Amino acid sequence: MRKKIFILLITLTTCQFLYAQSNSLKDFPKGFGPKEVGKRLAYRFLDRKHMLHNGKWISYPETFNWSGALKYAALTRDKKLLSQLEARFEKLTSQEKELLPIMNHVDLNMFGSLPLELYLITKDKQYFEMGMPYADTQWVVPQNANAKQKEWNDQGYSWQTRLWIDDMYMITIVQAQAFKATGDRKYIDRAAKEMVLYLDELQRPNGLFYHAPDVPYYWGRGNGWMAAGMTELLRVLPQDNKDRRRILEGYQTMMKSLKAYQKPSGMWNQLIDEPDCWAETSGSAMFTYALITGVKRGWLNKEEYASTARKGWLALVPYINEKGDVAEVCVGTNKKNDKQYYYDRPRNTGDSHGQSPYLWCTYALLEK
Template identity: 45%
Template sequence: MKATRNIGMLVALISSVSMLAGCSAPILASQGAPVQAPSSGAIDEYFSNWPAEADPALVGRRIANNFVARNFDFQINSFHRWIIYPEVCAWYGALQVAELSKDQALKEQLIGKFDQFLTPEGARRLSPRAHVDYRITGVVPLEIYLLNGEQTYLEIGRDYADKQWATTTPDGITTEARYWADDLYMLPVLQVQAYRATKDPKYLDRVAMTMVAYLDKLQQPSGLFLHSPDSPFYWGRGNGWVAAGMAEVLSVLPPEHPNYARIMQSYKLMMAGLLKYQNPEGLWLQLIEQPDFWPETSGSAMFAFAMVEGVKRGWLDAKTYGPAARKAWLGLVKYVDSAGNIKEVVVGTNKASNEVGPDLEVQKKFYYDRPRKTGDLHGQSPMLWTAAALLR
């Protein structure tokens, strides 16, 4: 089904569902700003000559094809009514891998996966909730628009981004902000993506202001981030969301923007902090600085993505961070099985205070005891982002 559907009817339908739910609507991103690359020799030294099993195009396509073959969670899990954010994050990365690896058939399959949502019935599977985990849905249609220029996708994605800012706090930040580390990907990537699609600077101003507010609340002198003020632990994937979100923002934010220097400073401080905790196989732990915890792949892949972007765009010293990024990728691909599923991914994780209360020892045990899965999209997604960054 092509994107020549009635745009007005579709957007109106999504809006009417939003009003019935008493909420707003959905969210996400693609790479855009010119790369301020270091010398090609530095890039070649660290990001080429891969062993066959670690070739980013092959690994990326294997994981992307794994995503194409999956049903949506709402099709197999009655608990979910709508597209969920891990699906959006994986879809976003898979679209980039397909484009960058010039796999036209894969790209068409990934775009075609959105066809069902271009019907009035299918549009009801696009969440109307005013919540960061659902707004992010808009990232995928915006990415498709960036690939094929069809206006239907722009209308759907931009609608999500604008509704996210329909209600703000007195300082101008969306009322969807929770001040969890996770939000520093969920909120920025939608607004960044809307900027990439429209070039309207209001999206950059929103995201930069929000990011600085979060940096002030959550970043510690070590460069790492608390999961939240009342769950004061350096959770791996929580920090991974931040690292990936800052890389997305810095990829489009012009250096002359008033908040650029602050965000870049925080990004570099975080990358320096992470270097201290990378383990011998190239990964990071479930609680980053706790040596008795276990290596966790989703956060590690997010850190790999942020470092690859930093080296390629000239934000980070290639001789320092190039080896760390390469080591991370080589370590991670060892966890990918023949079906394109990555192992040792911690399941979706609420902040500990919400689950077990204020006792910090009990909270720490909560993070340690979180189950691990193979093929969980929280881990599939950043592997796709990193493969795309290596191909870019």
């Protein structure tokens, strides 16, 4: 009898554990639900001034904040939000046309991912025609290219290659969007080839990434761009792509390390491996997005990683203030071979560097 009771208890405990795991990314306390959080963040974007690159063009943080709000609107079928986001974009084709980024740098070409997102949602050809040149020119060497840029091109890589970890979201996202919009394998195949280059050059044995080959620090948001970039690529990369296994391996190795470095609070630090560094929201949100997606897509073991993803989300939400602005966001950060530089970076509230990945988390949680 005791043996039967023991077996029954073990069975019940196992079932309860499996139930908890299966619902850990679905059931949240009041105020933490992805739909309500996403609505606060997406509508907040409508009230924001433009965040410009060099004071001239729509910046990559604004681009990703915008596209994140669009994806949220489409997923939740919020027609009012979608209409308002599209109306704001229409200004870029008229009175704000000078704010459209030029196509000569990795941080500017990524803008094409935004009109391509609008095309994927609305099927309006004007968005396709606006977005595709940004994807195409990443692999068209300009006449004034320097010797190193030409060398990258000769090897089949983007002439915009520079081996900064940020690039693996900037390049990946626009090429992935072009693939989704056209079905042409060349876009996703060349993005995968580029990703393997960065994995080979920058990922360390512990799974994390240096900011650049000459900057041996594990900067949070930089690693976040890499985590999110691999996630976006794996979402659409065909199973028969020759580089998929290598990229999945790099992703899983990184997620294992991030699980180990997650703070008891659920956050990750500005320098991931430095216990005395401050908790930073944008990188933490990017890691959480990658973890949520990996669990839901089956790239990660649910029993091992679902609780890590949930812990990250529950830690992130309290950083959103009453206006819908995310606090403790590291400002834009160039590479520098100086550890103290990363400790001393200013922190913003409401910076699109942070607003964007929070939105990614909301639609990742809402996806079936």
